[in-house]
Amino acid sequence: MPTVFTEGMHPGEFLVSEANGRLSRDVVTLAQTSITYQSGSVLAWATDISKWVHYAESGTHGTDTAGAINYARVDASGGDKQATVIARLAEVNGAQLSFLPGTTTNGKAAAAVDLIAAPHLIAVR
Template sequence: MPTFNEGRHPAEFLLSEANGQRSRGNITIAANQTIVPGSVLGQVTASGQWVGHDPAAVDGSRTAGAIALYGVQTGPAATFAISAIVREAEVNGKTLSYKAGLTAPQIAQIATDLAGKQIIVR
């Protein structure tokens, strides 16, 4: 019998959020990105667009600032708007998607960055 691997579901990581949809915001994902639900995102300072968080980046995306609610894959010249958690929420850190190879201190820094937006990683 074949084995099936189920991917992440939209908002699977979300434990609680502010009343209504105050925790959510519309953001623009930059070109050449593969984002899955629960991806930790950083904002590129020059463009205001969002990319997968990278602690080694020098473009502003080294600071975690949002978590993607939905997945998207953008092309080389295309951007895409999605909803993300941008403030006042609690999330399950074990179901977030981080860049491969991050160390425990780097993951702790992500939690600190998100706490600045009142996104608490549990």
């Protein structure tokens, strides 16, 4: 019987377009977590620890406000990790964004509103 492989998201696969050069990108610190940051994971700035974390629609300390999108898969289970994110001036495919399990349709819509707001200007299509 043949072996079936499932290919995950490629780095930046969620991007429709971005600004010239690397204007859309930043290198940030992702906080340690047991949940892998996927390419397309929606992120929020946690004000209590001053690091980026998974967006959580009912979170606290800023984690309920989307502010960036993780560019490539990052395993931060062993500690904080540096990562590239899409932080501004981009257009993304909303169907390819990744959210924490249990995020509602309303939570995803709220994240899209957060991302299009200044200074991010990230349009979710």
